[in-house]
Amino acid sequence: MAQALNFSISTSYSPKPLISHRFHSISRFTLLKNPSKTSLSIKASASDNGAGTTVQDAVSFFAAAADSAGSIEVDAVTEAELKENGFRSTRRTKLICTIGPATCKPEQLEALAVGGMNVARLNMCHGTREWHREVIQRLRRLNEEKGYAVAIMMDTEGSEIHMGDLGGAPSAKAEDGEIWTFSVREFDSGLPEHTIIVNYGGFAEDIKVGDELLVDGGMVRFEVIEKIGPDVKCRCTDPGLLLPRANLTFWRDGSLVRERNAMLPTISSKDWLDIDFGIAEGVDFIAISFVKSAEVIKHLRSYIQARARDSDISVIAKIESIDSLKNLEEIIIASDGAMVARGDLGAQIPLEQVPSEQQKIVQLCRQLNKPVIVASQLLESMIEYPTPTRAEVADVSEAVRQRSDALMLSGESAMGQFPDKALTVLRSVSLRIEKWWRDEKRHEAMELPGITSSFGDRISEEICNSTAKMANNLGVDAIFVYTKTGHMASLLSRCRPDCPIFAFTTSTSVRRRLNLQWGLIPFRLSFSDDMDSNLNKTFFLLKSRGMIKSGDLVIAVSDMLQSIQVMNVP
Ligand SMILES: Nc1ncnc2c1ncn2[C@@H]1O[C@H](COP(=O)(O)OP(=O)(O)OP(=O)(O)O)[C@@H](O)[C@H]1O
Numbered sequence: 001m002a003q004a005l006n007f008s009i010s011t012s013y014s015p016k017p018l019i020s021h022r023f024h025s026i027s028r029f030t031l032l033k034n035p036s037k038t039s040l041s042i043k044a045s046a047s048d049n050g051a052g053t054t055v056q057d058a059v060s061f062f063a064a065a066a067d068s069a070g071s072i073e074v075d076a077v078t079e080a081e082l083k084e085n086g087f088r089s090t091r092r093t094k095l096i097c098t099i100g101p102a103t104c105k106p107e108q109l110e111a112l113a114v115g116g117m118n119v120a121r122l123n124m125c126h127g128t129r130e131w132h133r134e135v136i137q138r139l140r141r142l143n144e145e146k147g148y149a150v151a152i153m154m155d156t157e158g159s160e161i162h163m164g165d166l167g168g169a170p171s172a173k174a175e176d177g178e179i180w181t182f183s184v185r186e187f188d189s190g191l192p193e194h195t196i197i198v199n200y201g202g203f204a205e206d207i208k209v210g211d212e213l214l215v216d217g218g219m220v221r222f223e224v225i226e227k228i229g230p231d232v233k234c235r236c237t238d239p240g241l242l243l244p245r246a247n248l249t250f251w252r253d254g255s256l257v258r259e260r261n262a263m264l265p266t267i268s269s270k271d272w273l274d275i276d277f278g279i280a281e282g283v284d285f286i287a288i289s290f291v292k293s294a295e296v297i298k299h300l301r302s303y304i305q306a307r308a309r310d311s312d313i314s315v316i317a318k319i320e321s322i323d324s325l326k327n328l329e330e331i332i333i334a335s336d337g338a339m340v341a342r343g344d345l346g347a348q349i350p351l352e353q354v355p356s357e358q359q360k361i362v363q364l365c366r367q368l369n370k371p372v373i374v375a376s377q378l379l380e381s382m383i384e385y386p387t388p389t390r391a392e393v394a395d396v397s398e399a400v401r402q403r404s405d406a407l408m409l410s411g412e413s414a415m416g417q418f419p420d421k422a423l424t425v426l427r428s429v430s431l432r433i434e435k436w437w438r439d440e441k442r443h444e445a446m447e448l449p450g451i452t453s454s455f456g457d458r459i460s461e462e463i464c465n466s467t468a469k470m471a472n473n474l475g476v477d478a479i480f481v482y483t484k485t486g487h488m489a490s491l492l493s494r495c496r497p498d499c500p501i502f503a504f505t506t507s508t509s510v511r512r513r514l515n516l517q518w519g520l521i522p523f524r525l526s527f528s529d530d531m532d533s534n535l536n537k538t539f540f541l542l543k544s545r546g547m548i549k550s551g552d553l554v555i556a557v558s559d560m561l562q563s564i565q566v567m568n569v570p
């Protein structure tokens with residue numbers, strides 16, 4: 001079978017046709033622009049006639065023609081660009097994996113990338129900075145060598161009350177009726193049995209006999225039975241697994257005791273040092289725990305700018321407290337995205353309220369054009385078992401149906417026994433629900449309010465809204481977006497069109513950040529000023545990756561030219 005090879009070249013003005021003869025395998029030339037203008041570009045397609053002609057042969061041919069003509073810029077996709085832009089899935093829902101002891105080795109990270117991980121999350125509650133640096137370097141290597149665009153999200157610890165390490169043990173089991181001691185003391189000669197260290201000095205003063213103590217949002221529960229100096233004795237009322245540095249909340253008469261938490265700074269001194277580390281390592285996202293107001297996000301942004309003027313790190317607000325719900329809109333407007341951190345959120349509000357809050361946050365983020373992540377306990381049982389519960393599958397399906405940008409694995413990938421299987425479940429459920437949605441033609445008519453203030457931005461927004469609508473109405477095969485900063489790509493993602501959105505950018509970091517957003521399949525390529533040449537280059541790349549074929553109908557939009565084109569792939 002002849003294999004079509006497409007490439008394009010552009011050149012500065014020449015009065016004579018540059019190419020006066022036909023290369024034996026090149027079947028077609030098209031003059032795209034009038035040579036009387038100051039630039040000329042030539043589109044050609046070549047067929048592999050079985051004689052072993054390759055793109056490189058064709059490029060060499062044009063390069064030779066360029067030599068004789070004086071100046072010519074060969075603008076084909078290079079081998080390096082092909083390698084850099086490895087295969088990408090067209091799954092719309094993005095997948096985040098928390099990296100921990102179960103997934104930090106190079107081959108484990110690669111297995112996650114192969115399995116569809118778009119973003120790796122590093123939780124600064126756990127592990128040393130050295131450990132995190134090592135993981136970042138491994139991920140970078142993986143991207144460079146295998147053509148992935150896995151982005152890195154650093155998640156701060158936050159200054160809420162939590163347990164310390166369990167004397168080196170990976171976990172401990174609290175059984176029903178057992179008495180455990182929660183203490184702020186330091187134990188130099190090892191942790192006594194059934195003892196938990198608490199990171200907050202005022203713990204014993206604040207808590208009262210009769211209070212209910214929830215570990216990790218209620219995964220394990222205790223009742224406070226006695227206070228002895230810095231030690232608080234508790235009886236286990238709901239048994240379960242205690243994990244190092246798990247979050248602690250206490251409840252009195254059915255209400256969360258939160259006065260003290262409300263006074264703690266959102267970003268602790270340790271968090272600031274971790275943020276410095278994240279900036280120095282060039283992470284793509286910093287997720288801020290227990291955000292209470294927009295102020296802290298603004299403060300962090302100016303801090304990042306002051307530390308690294310050119311930094312384009314995105315700030316993600318974790319919605320996991322009563323205050324973050326109260327100030328939701330202003331927090332989301334100030335941030336670059338949000339995470340529905342259901343673990344801690346479920347410890348601060350009644351559990352039955354979490355699903356409706358999730359839906360509200362997901363919708364608001366979409367209206368405000370901010371990517372949103374649904375996190376925690378999606379497949380909790382898979383920490384121990386190789387298959388999920390039916391209820392977990394239903395929960396994942398609901399998050400996909402709500403069209404959240406991304407789903408996140410926590411313990412399942414960090415320390416679970418089946419990280420790859422958990423990722424496979426997220427992937428297959430996402431694909432199934434997305435397809436079901438498209439087959440049913442259930443384009444939801446979500447009201448998308450105008451979000452931009454300048455007239456130029458309004459134009460981009462209108463182009464994207466119309467493009468998505470047109471794509472659904474015409475049943476096109478793909479949308480192509482050529483974007484410098486990623487803004488136009490995210491405006492398209494916000495519309496959640498049926499077809500995949502291939503986003504082409506010249507920046508590696510923009511590409512990685514787009515990898516968090518619904519429906520975007522990001523690539524990095526260098527471009528010329530000539531749109532036809534760019535189109536050809538991207539057609540070539542996607543054809544060689546098997547993601548489009550001749551005859552496919554595509555719409556191309558560009559924030560460089562603020563333009564729309566509808567065309568068939570040659
Ligand atoms: N870098 C790491 N090193 C060691 N263990 C880790 C690491 N990251 C995660 N874990 C383990 O995986 C578990 C689940 O991870 P997760 O990120 O959800 O932590 P968490 O303590 O519940 O914090 P958060 O409330 O911020 O999600 C942790 O409790 C911990 O046991």
Ligand SMILES: CC(=O)C(=O)O
Nearest residue numbers: 341342343344375376
């Ligand atoms: C992810 C997280 O921090 C939570 O769910 O609490």
